[in-house]
Structures are given as structure tokens and as C-alpha cells.
Amino acid sequence: MRVMIxxxxxxxxxxxxxxALAGKRHWGYPEPWLEAWRGLLTITPDYVRAHVVSCAEDExxxxxxxxxLERDGGRCRLEHxxxxxxxxxxxxxxxxxxxxxxxxxxxxxxxxxxxxxxxAEGFYLHMxxxxxxxxxxxxxxxxxxxxxxxxALSGGVELRPDDPA
Numbered sequence: 001m002r003v004m005i006x007x008x009x010x011x012x013x014x015x016x017x018x019x020a021l022a023g024k025r026h027w028g029y030p031e032p033w034l035e036a037w038r039g040l041l042t043i044t045p046d047y048v049r050a051h052v053v054s055c056a057e058d059e060x061x062x063x064x065x066x067x068x069l070e071r072d073g074g075r076c077r078l079e080h081x082x083x084x085x086x087x088x089x090x091x092x093x094x095x096x097x098x099x100x101x102x103x104x105x106x107x108x109x110x111x112x113x114x115x116x117x118x119x120a121e122g123f124y125l126h127m128x129x130x131x132x133x134x135x136x137x138x139x140x141x142x143x144x145x146x147x148x149x150x151x152a153l154s155g156g157v158e159l160r161p162d163d164p165a
């Protein structure tokens with residue numbers, strides 16, 4: 001399957017939220033935890049307008065994944081990277097990550113910061129990120145360790161909005 005990565009439209013916020021929730025649900029978290037995280041995983045039209053949000057669309061036009069970058073001075077934070085769970089392991093996450101890296105470079109960011117879903121830490125390490133610390137989350141009343149990762153960026157690139165993946 002081919003996907004096209006393109007800028008997300010504010011009107012797609014609900015679809016993106018659905019992908020984020022489905023991605024989190026994939027890891028087997030209990031429903032009360034998912035409800036507690038709903039606010040963190042909700043993408044709004046204003047969020048799409050304010051940040052770099054790109055989505056992966058399959059050949060039928062269905063959005064099957066997305067990422068969101070937030071500027072943080074001379075750095076970018078990868079706040080979201082979610083994929084339809086049925087596509088995990090097929091190389092689509094790598095394509096989205098690579099696109100996010102190119103987008104961050106196009107913004108002239110020096111590094112990409114990632115607070116990783118613990119189950120996705122291995123993916124980011126495989127992509128070349130390094131663990132630089134951790135934070136403790138107690139949103140659900142249960143202590144969770146969230147890996148803090150950094151991906152060094154160098155050089156600038158031109159990013160085409162219709163960049164195929």
C-alpha cells in the first residue's frame with residue numbers, strides 16, 4: 001500500500017483524534033486510562049492551524065496516520081505520531097517519522113524532542129533517537145515512566161507538501 005503524506009486540514013481533527021485514541025488503545029490500556037488521556041489525545045482544528053500537523057493518506061483517501069510538531073525555540077517537539085494499529089510493523093511509522101524529521105529540519109530546528117509512549121520507545125531508538133531522561137506521569141493515578149528522547153537534526157531540506165512516502 002502506498003501512502004501520501006500531506007498537511008492535515010483543520011476539518012480532519014476528529015479523524016486524527018480517533019487515530020490517536022486507537023493507537024493508545026492498541027497497547028491494551030484500560031478504558032478508564034484512555035478516558036483520562038482523552039484531553040491529551042484530542043486534536044482540535046485550532047491545534048492543526050497552530051502547529052505542523054501532517055497526515056498519511058492511503059490510495060483510497062483515508063487518513064491512516066499523522067504526526068504533529070510543536071516549535072520550542074530552536075527545537076521541535078514531536079507531540080504526536082499515531083498510525084492505524086493495523087498498519088504497525090509495515091514501515092508506515094518509519095515513513096511518518098522520516099517526514100517529521102524533514103519537516104523539523106525545514107523549520108531549521110537543531111533537534112527533535114520526544115516524550116515517548118513507553119511502548120513506542122524501542123521504535124524511536126531504532127529510528128536513531130537517544131534517551132536523555134525520563135519523567136513520571138501520574139495522570140491515571142498509577143505511576144508511569146515516560147522516556148524523554150532526543151533526535152539530533154543537521155542540515156536543512158526543502159519539504160514538499162505532497163511528499164510521497
